[in-house]
Amino acid sequence: MTDEKTPGGPSGQDLVEQLKASGQLDALFEQIDEGRVELTGDGGFVPALVKAALERGLQAELTSHLGYGKGSEDASKHANSRNGTTPKTVQSEVGPIALDVPRDRAGSFTPRLVPKGQRRLGGLDDMIISLYAGGMTIRDIQHHLASTLGTDLSHETISNITDAVLEEVAAWQARPLEEFYPVLYLDAIRIKIRENNQVINRAAYIAVGVDLGGVKHVLGIWVQDTEGSAFWAHVCADLANRGVRDVLIVCCDGLKGLPEAVEATWPDSMVQT
Template sequence: MSQVDEGGVALTGQGGLLPELVKAVLERGLQAEMTGHLGYEKGDAAGRGSPNSRNGTSTKTIATEVGDVDLAVPRDRNGSFEPRLVPKGSRRAGGLDEIIISLYAGGMTVRDIQHHLQRTYGTELSHETISKITDAVLEEVTAWQSRPLEEIYPIVYLDALVVKVRDGHQVRNKHAHIAVGVDLDGIKHVLGIWVQAGEGAKFWAGVCAELRNRGVKDVLIVCCDGLPGLAEAIEATWPSSTVQTCTVHLIRAAMRFVPYADRNKVAAALKPIYTAPTPEAAETALLEFAESDLGRKYPPTVKTWENAWKRFIPFLEFPPEVQRIIYTTNSIESLNFQLRKIIKNRGHFPSDDAVIRLLWLAIRDIEDKRARKRAKDKGKPPTQRTAPPRLVEGATVHGWKQALGALALHFPDRLDGYLN
């Protein structure tokens, strides 16, 4: 350790202190395994006349978190020794795979990970090896994407991310849709991730059929941003469901045609529409805006509200406790904001499966990091806790008890059987 302090010995990399410690521990462990396999210690007279014995060692290099390590693996004459500490065919020590998966979930590409491992740990892994490690996660993703779901979700949020995916010889923009369901306890769950590859109505019909096959018998309200074909697919699968256009998305879409100089004025003029107490009052407010100077100046803004009117007014039929929850898809947009930071430097994805794999890993990684921070704050007074709450998965909707009561009054025939 004094040599390390003086700079004479590196901690990691070839010849470093930690790789030598790892080498010593692993080789002692392998020798202990061989002793257990043969039934006697090296040089023990009990081994005389034994049908099997030690037969020297073979050299093997494995990649570890602290660099490549050259091991002397013991052999037996019968060739029956199967080490468990460093299994045959294994070229990586436990822990390195987890590091690679974590780096991948953080947004690094396979080649970025390859350079990072070589630069920081002195470990050289091929592009193919790292790809195999990340591809192995697909089994977990597939199991997660096909897991059974609850019979009813009172509220489901849907939002999308734009991702670049290679399609043949071209790179195309696709939408990765994320569905978040709120269960009867008010807890949010990411239900699935789908990359839209076909036409809207056909695509959403497939998504709804998948959710139905996974056990979802009913959805009360679906809050989304006016995705084409979604309403029709929802109504075909769950005829009694209400499709609600996200009010924040609607306002953004209407403001797209307004220059910066008039944005504050138009925003103030639109507020009476979505804060109206009843659908009739909201319609009156829209007519007044359409006939105003601003409405005549920006007819596309008026048209945006008129086109979305059928999917906007259900929002006004609910009490404030429910309105606060279905007003916007912000609960899922906060997740998308974090995911965009991860995918922005990746360029494009090689396939739709690669998109789903990374987003799933990123969601899991985000929640794990937040959980570790909360664990550090455990035991501190509430005023001294700085750890963030759950982002989406496992988070509880604020004011859910009051909202559930209002939903039970609004949908008595659909909720009573689940609440009793």
């Protein structure tokens, strides 16, 4: 998150500093220090603050949809009107938030702040993806969210979130490439990954291309058990199939068979260690 100011107004940090200077936050901080107020989780201060902000925004959306404010004298002139609220709980990165979503009598109101059918706020998905990328299993993530945020997500929900990322990774891995790169770097590094509840070593094959403007692009990453020239031949063929027709200089290490794999794909390229 950034600390940008809205046009003509103070930033969020400016407002916090003003409240601190006025002493209006002292009583709250004392209760937090004494453990009488929880910041996150069920009944926490931050979820309550987010709830108030979201519900205020939803009411503002409904006002815009109806064309008049709550309690307005002009309400009788409009065919549509407010019709109470519907309870809805959304999971967030600060814990579960129980919302009262306003309704209209015609049933035509479609909230944009918290769309219909949405049960998670965006930040929670980002947190799950970050934990998964860090090597935590789905069960670990489930326990972590429950113990730290009080957020109870099913194994299937977390799996669906991580699977959506894997689909994006697959699309990125297969994306079309430029026809020509002046310089192509090929190298493999050893990385540790979690597999079947064990941390094991794997070889990550990495191809980095430098375009005509001098900008480096990661063209692909492939993870295998070990590094070998046979798989490098597969990497070169994959790059060629995705559109790379020619390379001027290919920089790589002295792995036996790697220069031959490069030359078989791009015969006119220069291999440089």
